[in-house]
Amino acid sequence: MNKFDLATDSVRELNQALHDQAKELTEREWHVSNPGGKHNLVVGVNEALSIDIDGHAGYYCAGMNQKATVTVHGNVGVGVAENMMSGVVRVKGSASQAAGATAHGGLLVIEGDAGARCGISMKGVDIVVGGSIGHMSCFMAQAGRLVVCGDAGDALGDSLYETRIYVKGTVKSLGSDCIEKEMRAEHLDELKELLHRAGFNEDPASFKRYGSSRQLYNFKVDNASAY
Amino acid sequence: MSDKPTPVLRESATFDRLTIQEIQRAAETGIYDIRGGGTKRKLPHFDDLLLLGASMSRYPLEGYREKCGTDVVLGTRFAKKPIHLKIPVTIAGMSFGALSAQAKEALGRGASIAGTSTTTGDGGMTPEERGQSQTLVYQYLPSRYGMNPDDLRKADAIEIVLGQGAKPGGGGMLLGMKVTERVAGMRTLPIGVDQRSACRHPDWTGPDDLAIKIAEIREITDWEKPIYVKIGASRPYYDVKLAIKAGADVIVLDGMQGGTAATQEVFIEHVGIPILAAIPPAVQALQEMDMHRKVQLIVSGGIRTGADVAKAMAMGADAVAIGTAALIALGDNHPRLDEELKKIGSAAGYYDDWQNGQDPAGITTQNPELSRRLDPVEAGRRLANYLRVLVLEAQTMARACGKSHLHNLDPEDLVALTVEAAAMARVPLAGTNWVPGQGF
Ligand SMILES: Cc1cc2nc3c(=O)[nH]c(=O)nc-3n(C[C@H](O)[C@H](O)[C@H](O)COP(=O)(O)O)c2cc1C
Numbered sequence: 151m152n153k154f155d156l157a158t159d160s161v162r163e164l165n166q167a168l169h170d171q172a173k174e175l176t177e178r179e180w181h182v183s184n185p186g187g188k189h190n191l192v193v194g195v196n197e198a199l200s201i202d203i204d205g206h207a208g209y210y211c212a213g214m215n216q217k218a219t220v221t222v223h224g225n226v227g228v229g230v231a232e233n234m235m236s237g238v239v240r241v242k243g244s245a246s247q248a249a250g251a252t253a254h255g256g257l258l259v260i261e262g263d264a265g266a267r268c269g270i271s272m273k274g275v276d277i278v279v280g281g282s283i284g285h286m287s288c289f290m291a292q293a294g295r296l297v298v299c300g301d302a303g304d305a306l307g308d309s310l311y312e313t314r315i316y317v318k319g320t321v322k323s324l325g326s327d328c329i330e331k332e333m334r335a336e337h338l339d340e341l342k343e344l345l346h347r348a349g350f351n352e353d354p355a356s357f358k359r360y361g362s363s364r365q366l367y368n369f370k371v372d373n374a375s376a377y
Numbered sequence: 378m379s380d381k382p383t384p385v386l387r388e389s390a391t392f393d394r395l396t397i398q399e400i401q402r403a404a405e406t407g408i409y410d411i412r413g414g415g416t417k418r419k420l421p422h423f424d425d426l427l428l429l430g431a432s433m434s435r436y437p438l439e440g441y442r443e444k445c446g447t448d449v450v451l452g453t454r455f456a457k458k459p460i461h462l463k464i465p466v467t468i469a470g471m472s473f474g475a476l477s478a479q480a481k482e483a484l485g486r487g488a489s490i491a492g493t494s495t496t497t498g499d500g501g502m503t504p505e506e507r508g509q510s511q512t513l514v515y516q517y518l519p520s521r522y523g524m525n526p527d528d529l530r531k532a533d534a535i536e537i538v539l540g541q542g543a544k545p546g547g548g549g550m551l552l553g554m555k556v557t558e559r560v561a562g563m564r565t566l567p568i569g570v571d572q573r574s575a576c577r578h579p580d581w582t583g584p585d586d587l588a589i590k591i592a593e594i595r596e597i598t599d600w601e602k603p604i605y606v607k608i609g610a611s612r613p614y615y616d617v618k619l620a621i622k623a624g625a626d627v628i629v630l631d632g633m634q635g636g637t638a639a640t641q642e643v644f645i646e647h648v649g650i651p652i653l654a655a656i657p658p659a660v661q662a663l664q665e666m667d668m669h670r671k672v673q674l675i676v677s678g679g680i681r682t683g684a685d686v687a688k689a690m691a692m693g694a695d696a697v698a699i700g701t702a703a704l705i706a707l708g709d710n711h712p713r714l715d716e717e718l719k720k721i722g723s724a725a726g727y728y729d730d731w732q733n734g735q736d737p738a739g740i741t742t743q744n745p746e747l748s749r750r751l752d753p754v755e756a757g758r759r760l761a762n763y764l765r766v767l768v769l770e771a772q773t774m775a776r777a778c779g780k781s782h783l784h785n786l787d788p789e790d791l792v793a794l795t796v797e798a799a800a801m802a803r804v805p806l807a808g809t810n811w812v813p814g815q816g817f
């Protein structure tokens with residue numbers, strides 16, 4: 151196992167080592183101690199490494215991750231796993247705003263709560279949150295799935311495209327063009343699979359599904375008041 | 378014959394025919410007008426400045442013999458691999474989606490022949506444009522359509538877009554007729570939607586966050602690539618200072634004349650400030666932070682001629698960028714298209730419906746039949762010719778001012794024709810020592 155101690159090593163050294171490592175792939179296991187809420191930890195990783203961060207991380211932890219499995223044993227700041235392409239990012243604590251923003255693929259699991267704009271502009275990632283999420287989550291979300299085992303804040307799914315949202319608790323309000331939709335067998339199946347992959351023991355049947363009513367896909371005069 | 382004089386119809390200055398027509402159009406449709414291009418009304422611009430040639434107090438360089446350098450290095454502040462361009466005229470960011478793949482390829486070809494860079498746009502990087510562009514700047518926009526770390530690493534520089542001169546504060550727009558299968562696929566959108574992209578970045582707000590965002594991109598790309606920050610001109614003094622503080626290598630400042638592929642007409646004509654008014658506060662901000670020439674300044678918005686290039690550089694820019702003029706060089710609005718343009722309610726020299734994808738020149742379209750009309754090799758050659766002329770013209774003027782490099786032009790080489798331009802550009806009114814706002 152490769153060990154990095156951010157009390158003495160710099161973030162630059164850590165990221166460079168991860169990028170260099172990727173080429174040879176001799177060390178798959180990485181352990182990062184004393185992260186101290188530092189920003190930009192483990193960003194731009196491009197190989198199937200397994201990285202444990204032992205503590206809290208700041209902004210953009212695991213940003214643009216490709217292939218790697220990153221576990222944060224703590225909380226994370228803004229934009230965890232932003233623009234992730236593939237791999238798995240797991241946060242044992244809670245996440246700040248914009249978790250999984252614009253991410254194209256992979257799986258983001260937040261075991262605690264997530265702040266505002268969770269899954270904003272997401273483009274294919276799957277996000278599973280054990281707790282609740284803040285307002286404006288899934289704003290302009292384009293593809294992928296968001297699962298929330300707790301509650302959702304105001305304006306969920308505003309201006310949504312094709313992302314599917316599953317919420318177990320209450321939704322404070324739905325954003326423009328987001329509606330509750332019928333939970334069909336195929337949805338129960340995909341939800342079951344997502345909960346299983348994320349490691350949550352929840353009953354899919356206790357969730358509700360939300361998606362786009364696709365009324366705002368094209369300009370129509372009569373929709374002007376929706377914005 | 379009657380003795381009565383022919384009656385003269387008096388057009389209202391307030392309710393002129395265009396205004397009347399717009400009210401009628403609005404009443405008919407219930408929706409604002411969307412179009413491409415830049416501001417159409419007359420604004421204080423580089424035409425309102427003159428260069429002072431040399432005579433007795435300064436001596437000129439020999440027009441055809443003495444060297445006048447044109448190269449520029451961008452990204453010297455933090456990037457391990459700054460960009461070295463042969464000419465200080467770059468091609469601005471224009472998306473595949475707004476433009477055809479052929480047009481994007483032609484821009485890459487033309488820029489590469491001329492020794493300059495081209496830029497992606499709101500919609501990701503295409504293999505055609507990466508393949509044909511020697512130096513390619515990859516835009517990082519609020520929408521993040523098609524954004525991925527592989528393309529980030531393939532880029533020669535990264536441009537974080539905060540805004541555009543045509544619409545500071547507005548997001549992108551691509552109407553459904555241009556959201557074809559390929560465009561939709563690259564952007565992860567349903568085919569045919571009227572795509573309206575976000576105006577704010579999804580995962581940061583404000584300068585302190587931007588500093589962390591820039592650091593993230595540097596970390597991902599191992600500090601190799603220059604990072605530009607593009608700003609639509611509105612409060613350039615503060616925006617430039619904040620961008621420098623956030624760690625930008627290069628600032629791109631786009632004035633209100635700047636072109637767009639699709640924006641509300643009211644936005645194009647009424648938001649932001651002209652590039653002439655934006656450069657001096659930007660240069661002042663750079664100078665006050667001791668960053669002028671260390672953080673490079675690229676300006677755009679209505680650059681058409683070598684005179685514009687020379688004047689922008691004399692005002693303190695390190696380089697300029699062109700959008701609209703590059704499209705015209707490729708073949709946009711060509712007189713041979715007049716008849717076809719008339720059929721779609723326009724005419725050569727007027728066409729600005731770049732939003733609706735019917736461009737007979739094959740440039741602002743995704744229609745395969747129309748875009749096939751543009752030969753990327755031939756169009757690229759035209760662009761390269763045009764770029765050469767811009768540079769030759771700028772050199773001619775710089776030599777006449779006694780300068781051995783375009784970067785040696787300075788505000789002392791300039792005077793203004795109007796009081797407005799003198800005040801905005803902070804140079805004296807021609808024939809006087811008077812700079813409005815700076816006393817006598
Ligand atoms: C067809 C077209 C598409 C554009 N697309 C983008 C874009 O995707 N991103 C961006 O930052 N600016 C975009 N712009 C603005 C240009 O990058 C540039 O700021 C502007 O064209 C400069 O002004 P000029 O057209 O007067 O040269 C676009 C402009 C045009 C004409």
